[in-house]
Amino acid sequence: MSRASDIAYGTIREMIVSGGLAPGDPLGEEALAEMCGVSRTPVREAMRKLEAELLIRRSESQRSFVADWSLDDIEDAFELRAILEGLAASRAATRIDANGIEQLKSFNDRIGRAIEQKPAEIDVFLEENRKFHTLILDIAESARLKTLLQTLIEQPIIWRTAHHYSLHELRRSYQEHDELISAFERGDAAWAQTIMAGHIRRAFHAYSDAHHGLAMLEAERSKKRA
Amino acid sequence: MSRASDIAYGTIREMIVSGGLAPGDPLGEEALAEMCGVSRTPVREAMRKLEAELLIRRSESQRSFVADWSLDDIEDAFELRAILEGLAASRAATRIDANGIEQLKSFNDRIGRAIEQKPAEIDVFLEENRKFHTLILDIAESARLKTLLQTLIEQPIIWRTAHHYSLHELRRSYQEHDELISAFERGDAAWAQTIMAGHIRRAFHAYSDAHHGLAMLEAERSKKRA
């Protein structure tokens, strides 16, 4: 993260994700360049990337705005991630070796220890969790799948979910990882796929409950029916 | 396609896809800029896009080369497309209305007429086929899914497959579209999903047979086993 375009990417992304910029806010290249302390060139590059990740929306006249994510959009992102990570798990199950399983176990061990601390070490959980999922994606051996998933995963809400996990949910997550490892040990692709898909869907519901609440969710549903 | 960056994108892409540039060939920004008749700035933008589509590979020192697609890579692309278009079909089945079904029927009617000409009008087939799949993707109402699929679909081999279809395969494709419409009329998401996934997988095998031949395919397989 030392190149100017990376600085621009990180800075702009952070401002969008943190809420410093509200959905719908216009994003002028010049203004962003000044904020980031770089020129327009790297800012443009960063903006194209953020646009591909759907954090930025462009009007037909090529002007850029902060995208607004409805709950439906977020559900979309999780749905896609569930399917694609499920595929990754399925592919990994037929390709993983003893060494890979060993590594996964070690990541999940650290996750297990982190969540049993008082208070639970969420940052450790997040980091080891990321390593866990990334390793599976590598073992799946599909450059395309990796590219697609990374643009999804780099998105705002998805990895932050765990900050709102209850201890029960953290333990559940740990337990699912363990089950996933069992599926890998048996080379059972179908099992691995379903566990992973469920694992991600659970993350969505945890997010949804925490951020919107069941009442609000129900309100959205009925609005949709109308 | 009038902006310089679009010209650059189209030109470079065409040179890669047509084989004017061989896999592994180095891609210097300056050289490409001269070929396209534009400056380096739009060329860089085009290259980033092509890199995201995996047509271009970048070394760790940021130099670019024409990517080489093994048969495995191509199978990957089709596998992902099968899953994602399957999801699109599934989502579309629960959202489509009478008007949408009418449009799909009209596209497929034109496909049916085009393939029964002597000789079959492949260009018409390709165009209507594209419209057919694009409409389903629109009806699926997922911006993310659309973005992901479009980067996959814009890729070289995938849409060219039909140029190698036999009349039998063209008819089969027409028939599957028809079945898909039936699934939509019944709102049967699971059915729509499986037809679509099979539809794409069939396209892969048609491609694979035409370009590599069964013997070559078998050779790759045994090499992999070794």
Added chain:
DNA sequence: CTGATCACTTTTGTATACAATAAGAGCAAC
């Protein structure tokens, strides 16, 4: 007061110059 046109301002697109960095060639030491 409404609507249209035209000039002006702002914003994006492209070209180019310059800076930083990595590859490659040539030379020296071993």
Added chain:
DNA sequence: GTTGCTCTTATTGTATACAAAAGTGATCAG
């Protein structure tokens, strides 16, 4: 002959200047 070094050269990254396009607002006719 090989290894390691430095200097040169080629390539990418960044900044800036300029061109093109789009938005904005004022003025004037109806």
